[in-house]
Amino acid sequence: MGQSFHPEQVAVLVVEDDALLRAEAVDLCIEAGFTTHEARTADQAIRVLEHHPEIRVLFTDIEMEGSMDGLKLAHAVRERWPPVAILITSGRRMVTQADLPENGLFFAKPYPPDDIVAALNAIAARIAP
Amino acid sequence: MTLHAKLGADVGQTDSLRMADLFCLHDWASTPLGRREIWPPVLRTTVDLMLGSLHPMCVLWGPRRLFLYNDGYAEILGSRHPGALGRPTEEVWPELWGDLGPLIDRTFRGESFAFRDHPLTMTRNGFEEQVWYDFAYSPIRDERGEVVGLLNVTSDCTARVQAQRERDGAIERLRVGEGRLAALVEASPDSLYTMSPDWQEMRTLHGRGFIADTDAPCVRWMDAYLFPEDQAGIRRTVEAAVARTEPFELEHRVRLADGSEGWIFSRAVPVTDAAGRVTEWFGMAADVTARHRAVEQLRESEAFMRGVLASSNDCIKVLDLDARLTFMSEGGQRVMEVSDFNALEGCPWPSFWEGAGNIAAREAIASARAGVACSFQGYANTMRGNRRYWDVQVSPILGADGRPERILSISRDITDLKAAEEARAVLVQELAHRMKNTLAMVQAIVTQTLRQARSMEEGRTAVSQRLSALGRAQDILTRSNFTEADIHEVIAVTIDPHRVAEDRIAWSGPSLTLTAQQALGLSLATHELATNAAKYGALSNETGRVTMSWRVEDGAFAFDWVESGGPPVAPPEGRGFGSKLIERIVASYFDGEGRLDFDPSGIRFRLTGVPGGTAVEA
Known part of the structure; x- marks a missing residue:
């Protein structure tokens, strides 16, 4: 890296319907130094994004209740907020690059926390002012 | 010949005028007999006797055996009549002379002979004729007793002999035939x-x-x-x-x-x-x-085979080498829902198969024609249009020369098996997902616990206890197919390892079905509260009590944990994973709130939310 950046200036949105997993993902992001928001559903996630333009990373599960799943959310976010980086995780599906929005990253559950942190840091480094 | 014919026509009349006339007209003077008037009396008498008889007779006279005969005999002479009259016998019957000459000589020496059915071969008409005669030779003696002539009384018995011979032949043939028939009957x-x-x-x-x-x-x-x-x-x-x-x-x-x-x-x-x-x-x-x-056995064996074919639910078909249907078993018609096989007979079999099955069927036919059996699976509709999945074996039926003569195709409906396989694949997929989800939960619990642990020892204990609570909750879910569980069961199973005395932990509330997540969450929360109570709260002394109660009112769910009789409660210095789990995480599963109250008289916890996890907050 070698480049200095300030993670707290990069906000992450964690979308996960399981409270336990969501709590752990949120803690992981906070621990890594990022400002972290959370949402249980895709619809909630859209509202959070609308209120927090500083969010630069979407970290979402795929399976969730509501009007859309994580993949649809990811595509919608890519459409509405093109700069937002996208991380996707799932325990059910092996997602291929073709399913993901451009530059999206996939992590199979259960994921190694360090991989997520490394990905977040790389994103933060790329978009650092 | 006219004369002969006339003579023949008159046979049967009492007078023999014709020969008598010839005797009168004959030039006897130029013969050794001389004129008739000078014939010895015995000759005249004999000739008169002869001429007066209707029976064939002849007289052989003198050393030269001169031949004299009557009308009856004229017929026997054939074309030699009337030239034979008065001539030496040797000249009249040259073909017989060799046989008869010696007998004639012996008659002249005084013997008499009689022959019956004597065979003779005559050439009297210019060709050989086989004839049979009865005849009797008698010597004629003169007044001195000397033999001077021979009287032959004869009759033609050819017709009788031939009839006899024919009858004998017929009898012989009949006898042989009967013998054969008898042998045949005997041999049969x-x-x-x-x-x-x-x-x-x-x-x-x-x-x-x-x-x-x-x-x-x-x-x-x-x-x-x-x-x-x-x-x-x-x-x-x-x-x-x-x-x-x-x-x-x-x-x-x-x-x-x-x-x-x-x-x-x-x-x-x-x-x-x-x-x-x-x-x-x-x-x-x-x-x-x-x-x-044998026929009966064959019939039974055929009936047996028919029964086997009929009772098998396999669709057993025989195709010709061009893959046209020639036979389908009764059971096959049943599973293929065929109402009239005649409508199908001769249809090309591969056309029943759709998509990849069609290609596989054609390949199977080509293989069977080459003498190699093969199998495939594919979809084909029954005659009523029901889609079925079949396991198919196609094999050649070899002729006497060892070459494929026809093709046997046996299809088994494995639609249910296929569906079960697919269901199993889905189940395996689902299981893998749940396992990963559980692993993710384990990971979260471990990470969260260790993040707050003050020592490895404390972390290890907390992790083991929490995973153990998670495991017990999973047991309940396993029994109910992972989808839901009753709250009574969840509480009972979770509290069980923490029970200290019969009456110190009590719970009451209506029966209520929880979602899988709610069951896991409530189980983890109850575990945290009980662990804490055993360490610091109502279960840490000999007298404290824990009371759990829940209710559903107007669609709202409320759960209370109330401790009493324990040591005085002091609020903790910081909130750990336990608190977070109880207040935030579990509450989220119920779409509600969790509130932990460190009342000095005993810890209280209230969880409110929606039972059954029905509504999801939009």
């Missing part, structure tokens, strides 16, 4: 029988060992040879044949000589007399028991 293993014209009576039966003999006429022959239940049918056939008077054939069951059941093929013909009346029926019966049993 068939039994023989004779019946009265109306079949009421059996006259004889030679059973040849396989059925009993009948030697004397018998009217109860049916009882002797036939089983009671067969008699009526056989009687009808017999009566119809008797009415028509025509040969008839019948294969029927009989009682064999040893009393066991057998089968005979019987053929009977009516025997008629010269007037055309039936005098008896003659019949032969062959023992066809072995053949009948």
Whole structure:
């Protein structure tokens, strides 16, 4: 890296319907130094994004209740907020690059926390002012 | 010849004028006999006697055996009449002279001869004729007793001899024929029988060992040879044949000589007399028991095979080498829902298959034609359009020359198996997902616990206890297929390891179904509260109590944990994972709130939310 950046200036949105997993993902992001928001559903996630333009990373599960799943959310976010980086995780599906929005990253559950942190840091480094 | 014809026409008249005329007209003077007037009296007398007889006679006279004959004899001479008259006998019958000359000489020496049916070969008409004659030679003596002539009284018995010979021949042929017939009958293993014209009576039966003999006429022959239940049918056939008077054939069951059941093929013909009346029926019966049993066995074996084919739910088909349907088993028609096989016969079999199955079917046919069996699976519709998945084996049926002659195709409906396989695949997929989800939960619990642990020891204990609580909750879910669980069961299972005395932990509330996540969450929360109570709260002394209660009012769920009688409660210095789990995470599963109250008289926890996790906050 070698480049200095300030993670707290990069906000992450964690979308996960399981409270336990969501709590752990949120803690992981906070621990890594990022400002972290959370949402249980895709619809909630859209509202959070609308209120927090500083969010630069979407970290979402795929399976969730509501009007859309994580993949649809990811595509919608890519459409509405093109700069937002996208991380996707799932325990059910092996997602291929073709399913993901451009530059999206996939992590199979259960994921190694360090991989997520490394990905977040790389994103933060790329978009650092 | 005219003369001869005339003479012939007059045979039978009492006078023999013609020869008498010839005797008168003949120039006797130029012969050794001389004029007739000077003939010795014995000659004249003999000639007169001869000429007066209708019976063929001739006289041979003197050393030269001069030939004299009457009208009866003229016929015997054929074309030699009338030139023979008065000539030496040797010249008249040169072809006979060698045989008869010695006898004639002996007659002249005084002997008499009589011959019956004596064969002679005459050339009297210019060709050889085989004839038979009766004749008698008698010497004629003069007044001194000297033999001077020979009288031959003869008759042509050729017709009689020939008739006799023909009859003898016919009799011989008949005898040979009968002998052959007898040999044939003897050589045949068939039994023989004779019946009265109306079949009421059996006259004889030679059973040849396989059925009993009948030697004397018998009217109860049916009882002797036939089983009671067969008699009526056989009687009808017999009566119809008797009415028509025509040969008839019948294969029927009989009682064999040893009393066991057998089968005979019987053929009977009516025997008629010269007037055309039936005098008896003659019949032969062959023992066809072995053949009948073989046929019966074949029929049984065929019925067995048919039964097997019919009862199999496999669709068994035979195709020709061009893959056209020629046969489909009954069971096959059932599973293929075929109502009329005639409509299918000759149809190309691969066309029943869709998509990849069609290609596989064509390949299977090509393989079978090359003599190699193969199998495939694919979808094909039944005749009623129901889609089925089939496991198909296609094999060549080899002819006597070892080359594929036809093709056997056996299709088994494995639609259910296929569906079960697919369901299993889905289940495996789902299981993998749940396992990963559980691992993710484990990961979260471990990470969260270790993040707050003050020592490895504390972390290890907390992790083990929490995972153990998670495991027990999973047990409940496993029993209910991972989708839901009753709250009573969840509480009971979670509290069980923490129970200290019968009455110190109590709970009450209505039966309530929780979602899988709610069950896991409530289980983890209760575990945290109980662990804390055992360490610091109501369960840490000898008297404290824990009371849990829940209710549902107006669709809202409320759960209370109330401790009492424990040591005084002091609020903790910081909030750990336990608190977070209780207040935030579990509450989220119920779409509600969790509130932990560190009341000095005892910790209280209230969880509110939606039961059954129905509504999701939008």
